[in-house]
């Protein structure tokens with residue numbers, strides 16, 4: 060028997076879910092679309108952003124574990140880790156350098172996680188960021204496989220999917236996100252995405268003038284056939300060195316051929332069944 | 345286990361990397377090539393941390409895919425047997441409808457149990473969003489349950505009645521019968537085909553390399569649904585025939601065998617297509633190939649009247665095993681490919 064408590068819980072959820080509320084979403088180029096520009100050449104790997112994010116968003120600690128491969132003991136983003144400072148010690152016979160960048164949800168302009176969400180929990184908010192409504196998510200886990208950046212994850216604590224909100228709550232009060240606020244070198248910059256892109260392009264030009272020819276923008280325009288990202292990066296090495304994909308797929312685009320393939324095979328086999336049963340019916344008893 | 349893993353459920357990556365001495369940057373002798381020369385093969389990646397998150401689904405999802413397929417296949421087989429096979433196959437249609445219903449009953453609970461927050465399962469139905477295969481699937485499953493209930497209700501209303509008796513029982517009863525048939529066939533058959541194949545599309549919507557955008561998967565799941573559904577009907581008909589229920593097992597054997605064989609052939613072709621398109625080893629897949637081949641061989645063995653039903657039951661059971669094995673193989677291949685630090689996008 061279903062206990063009464065479960066039924067009252069379900070009843071309590073109903074007004075949240077019905078009817079679905081809609082927020083007017085600015086189009087991707089509008090002035091009010093906000094984003095992050097994370098500049099790897101300025102990152103000193105201090106992890107202030109990780110701490111500020113955890114503290115503001117009241118996220119639990121992930122435990123104390125040493126990876127042993129670098130000063131990165133966070134390893135990856137997750138349901139309770141919304142900023143992750145990647146830290147790679149790149150040592151070869153000829154040179155050594157540290158690659159550092161603060162990774163975060165990319166707030167994709169066409170986000171697979173948003174497309175995949177079957178409850179409509181994942182929406183674009185009025186700042187154009189991808190937001191998981193915690194009172195709607197039922198923890199189906201589809202966004203976890205849809206995100207090509209391995210960002211969003213389902214929490215074992217409450218069973219819901221969580222990721223960076225771009226500090227939705229702070230933004231509605233006119234404040235910048237906690238990570239950007241705490242970044243001591245301005246490696247993380249927050250602002251209207253249009254202005255950020257301009258500023259980032261100027262920065263790349265300046266770095267090239269200084270002879271740092273490897274500097275480039277990741278996600279400012281598009282990455283392969285994907286993009287742009289509302290949270291983009293300035294990198295100085297191959298994206299894979301930072302665990303970022305070169306060609307993230309858009310798996311939920313263009314599904315018609317896949318449905319067609321499945322239905323065609325099913326229909327063809329059904330036709331075979333109809334034919335053989337019809338023939339057997341006409342055959343002499 | 346450290347607390348990190350109890351919260352996220354992820355395997356630890358660091359100590360293992362350290363133990364194997366693999367954690368130190370770029371391995372190429374003679375320095376790193378220039379940025380532009382680096383392809384996915386020459387760049388080492390970020391230690392051994394996988395780029396993607398593995399699916400959070402438990403094994404229940406394979407059972408759901410399997411039972412949904414069996415139910416859809418049995419439903420289509422039995423509805424078509426009645427529609428095109430006529431009175432001869434009435435008993436078979438009854439058995440098949442019951443098999444489809446029995447396989448459909450656990451589907452929704454399995455799906456709900458796999459949610460992180462099961463008491464919010466109905467949130468899937470608060471929007472209609474066919475762009476998300478998960479949402480479309482929730483609607484299809486709900487509607488399919490309705491069609492299955494209509495087919496079942498009709499079987500109940502006609503129980504114990506001969507065909508001509510059924511035809512003349514007054515306007516209201518005839519109209520109700522026609523309506524139920526329309527819902528069960530015109531609505532139910534397309535829904536069943538969609539139920540069988542959407543699960544494949546669902547997986548292809550993941551960034552997971554073993555699934556991503558793979559058009560073979562829905563075709564494979566459809567073929568497997570028909571082969572396992574027809575096998576489930578055959579198994580039930582033969583087994584109930586053993587205990588004296590009239591299931592038309594003798595007349596149904598011929599047509600059912602053809603449906604099973606053609607569906608197995610389609611299953612093997614699409615499975616080989618899938619395996620060649622994912623370009624990574626899926627070692628467990630041979631299990632399904634062997635099961636399909638074994639089922640075909642068993643059914644073709646020469647046997648007398650007494651042995652025949654048992655061979656058919658064995659063959660159908662093998663085919664059902666192959667269908668479950670297929671779902672869990674494909675789901676596991678997805679997990680493996682997402683956990684593989686080498687599978688960078």
Ligand code: SF4
Pocket residue numbers: 164165166167170171172173189205206207208209210211222
């Ligand atoms: S990076 Fe992943 S989680 Fe973030 S918006 Fe894009 S798809 Fe969604």
